[in-house]
Structures are given as C-alpha cells and as structure tokens.
Amino acid sequence: MRQIDPKEKRLIAFLALAGGVQLSLPARQRVWVVNQEMGSIRADYCPAGCRVLSVASxxxxxxxxxxxxxxxxxxxxxxxGELDFWKINDEPIISWPVAPSL
Structure with missing residues (x-):
C-alpha cells in the first residue's frame, strides 16, 4: 500500500468531472496497486471483494x-473505489496517461 500520487488525483478529478459526480479524496488517501503493468489502483478501504461501479471512462x-x-x-x-487502466493490446503501459487541463 502507498500514498496516492498527485497525477492519479488529477486524473480521478478529471474523470469525476467527466462523469458528473462530486468526489473528494481524503488528503492522505492510501491505495493498493492492483495491476503493476497497467497502473490500476484501488482505495485502501476497498478490498478485492468490494463492489465498485464505473462512472466515467x-x-x-x-x-x-x-x-x-x-x-x-x-x-x-x-x-x-478504483482507477482502472486497460491498454487494448494488453501490453504494459509505456507512458502514464495525463489528465487534460480542467
């Protein structure tokens, strides 16, 4: 488990805005890395069996x-709950996605 990265926070904020949801992360949000090659992360309070729903992509x-x-x-x-990444050829991500300016 680790502290959430500022670039991850920016991408989460961008996706929340795109999905029309209000979301605030705790100042010291901790996350699990659930897929090292893709970079997907999950909130510390959201274990593997925790039900999550997609709100924006x-x-x-x-x-x-x-x-x-x-x-x-x-x-x-x-x-x-989770920030999930999928590269359509299932290869590892080379360069982490950057959220467009809000």
Whole structure:
C-alpha cells in the first residue's frame, strides 16, 4: 500500500468531472496497486471483494499509439473505489496517461 500520487488525483478529478459526480479524496488517501503493468489502483478501504461501479471512462493514447482506457469506479456509497487502466493490446503501459487541463 502507498500514498496516492498527485497525477492519479488529477486524473480521478478529471474523470469525476467527466462523469458528473462530486468526489473528494481524503488528503492522505492510501491505495493498493492492483495491476503493476497497467497502473490500476484501488482505495485502501476497498478490498478485492468490494463492489465498485464505473462512472466515467476516457481514452488516452500511449507512446506507441495504442489506446489506453482509464476508468473511474466508485464504491456503492459513492467514494473513490478504483482507477482502472486497460491498454487494448494488453501490453504494459509505456507512458502514464495525463489528465487534460480542467
């Protein structure tokens, strides 16, 4: 487990805005890395069996021009649950997606 990174916070804020949800992360949000190659993270209070629902997704392009889908998932009570990444060729992500300016 580790502290959430500022770039992850920015991407979560971007996806929350895109999904029309209000979301505030605790100042010291801790996360589990659930997929090292893709960079997916899950909130410390959201174990593997925790039900999460997708509220927003956005497509980015990796350095090799292969699309990456980033998805924001919330817990049933509306808290941050997971930031999930999927590169459509299932290869490791080369360059982490950067949220567009808000």
């Amino acid at each position: 956005h497509e980015f392009e990796d350095d090799d021009e292969v699309p990456i889908i980033a998805s924001l998932l919330l817990t049933e009570d509306g808290r941050f």
